[in-house]
Amino acid sequence: MREYINKPVITIDGPAGSGKTTVSQIIANIYHLIWVDTGALYRAVALVSKQTGVAADDIQGLDQLCHSLKLTFVQQAGGRFLFNHETDISQDIRTPEISMLASRVSAQPVVRHYLLNVQRQLGKQGGAVFEGRDMGTVVFPDADIKFFLFADHTVRAKRRYKELQEKSVPVNFDTLSKEIKQRDRQDQQRKIAPLKPSEDAIHIDCSHLEIDDVVNRMRENIDKKYPRLDKREYL
Ligand code: DC
Numbered sequence: 001m002r003e004y005i006n007k008p009v010i011t012i013d014g015p016a017g018s019g020k021t022t023v024s025q026i027i028a029n030i031y032h033l034i035w036v037d038t039g040a041l042y043r044a045v046a047l048v049s050k051q052t053g054v055a056a057d058d059i060q061g062l063d064q065l066c067h068s069l070k071l072t073f074v075q076q077a078g079g080r081f082l083f084n085h086e087t088d089i090s091q092d093i094r095t096p097e098i099s100m101l102a103s104r105v106s107a108q109p110v111v112r113h114y115l116l117n118v119q120r121q122l123g124k125q126g127g128a129v130f131e132g133r134d135m136g137t138v139v140f141p142d143a144d145i146k147f148f149l150f151a152d153h154t155v156r157a158k159r160r161y162k163e164l165q166e167k168s169v170p171v172n173f174d175t176l177s178k179e180i181k182q183r184d185r186q187d188q189q190r191k192i193a194p195l196k197p198s199e200d201a202i203h204i205d206c207s208h209l210e211i212d213d214v215v216n217r218m219r220e221n222i223d224k225k226y227p228r229l230d231k232r233e234y235l
Contacts (some may be wrong), residue, residue: 007033008226011135014149015184015195016099017156019206023214024131024147028235030215031129031222035072036073036122038132038139039102041115043093044071046101048084056104066114095178096164096171103183106133107190133187136198145222148197149214151206154181160189 010027014020021037021232028035045235047067048054070085092098106109119139130139134196136146151159157177164171187195197203202221206214213233222229 006146007125007137007223008131009123009126009140010128010222011140011146011196011198011201012131012149013133013135013137013147013201014186015133015151015156016180017160018149018151018231019159019214022133023218024129026211026234027137027218027222028129030219030231031229032127034122034128035048036119036128037081038115038119038130038135040073040090040093041071041101041118042106043098043112044069044082044084044089044117044143045105046098047089047093049105050101052099055122056101056108059108060103062108065109066111067161071118082202094167095169096176100179100183103186107186107192112192113145120211129168133147133195134193136201137196138193141198145225146198146201147218147221148201148203150166150203152211153177153181153184155207190234 006184008227010033012020012024012027024037025035027033027163045062046071048065049056049062054065056062066208070083072083074081074083081088082093083089093102116139119130119135122128123140130143132139136143154177157173160180161171161173161176164176184195204217205212219234
């Protein structure tokens with residue numbers, strides 16, 4: 001019997017800019033589940049590889065680097081932060097350069113292997129929403145409910161552009177749009193754990209849906225399967 005029979009693990013996979021992060025946080029909040037942004041973990045590896053000069057194809061270097069990390073998500077007033085040892089890296093991992101580097105290092109089996117264990121450790125008590133690329137296919141193949149979000153490329157590029165502008169990260173729309181295409185290609189075509197929907201995932205096309213519509217569609221599925229799951233009001 002699974003340890004988390006009463007507290008489900010929900011997976012939300014999809015490409016960059018599909019709206020995963022926003023809806024994952026809302027769903028976690030409604031159902032009192034923890035929220036794990038697994039992309040942040042790959043971004044942390046990318047950031048440290050840049051800082052220490054370890055190339056994205058240096059397998060031994062990446063292996064050592066991974067084992068030198070101490071990554072912790074910390075919930076504090078003002079949001080959720082990612083620390084490596086004592087350093088808050090939450091802002092530094094969000095640049096377009098780190099997005100591209102995260103996609104490259106994430107294709108390396110040593111990095112995926114290391115983070116697979118980190119993610120499973122975080123999910124072992126259940127009661128969590130995991131967002132990423134391979135949550136439903138590889139990390140939690142027997143998750144209780146799986147979603148796969150997607151959206152048109154232009155919609156995603158516009159969304160990401162707005163997000164970065166709001167965070168005052170300097171960005172050019174055409175460059176960002178090309179980078180998202182390249183990242184999609186890299187994430188979908190890598191040999192290990194590529195971005196793809198799990199066979200039992202519920203697909204949601206978010207191109208023309210508001211956030212609330214996506215959340216409501218997810219809630220219908222969750223409430224049907226877990227009618228007694230403790231939840232907050234969401235208006
Ligand atoms: O979700 P994100 O944009 O923050 O992810 C950054 C990169 O990390 C993404 O391009 C591919 C990689 N990634 C991955 O390979 N597997 C995951 N579960 C999450 C992210």
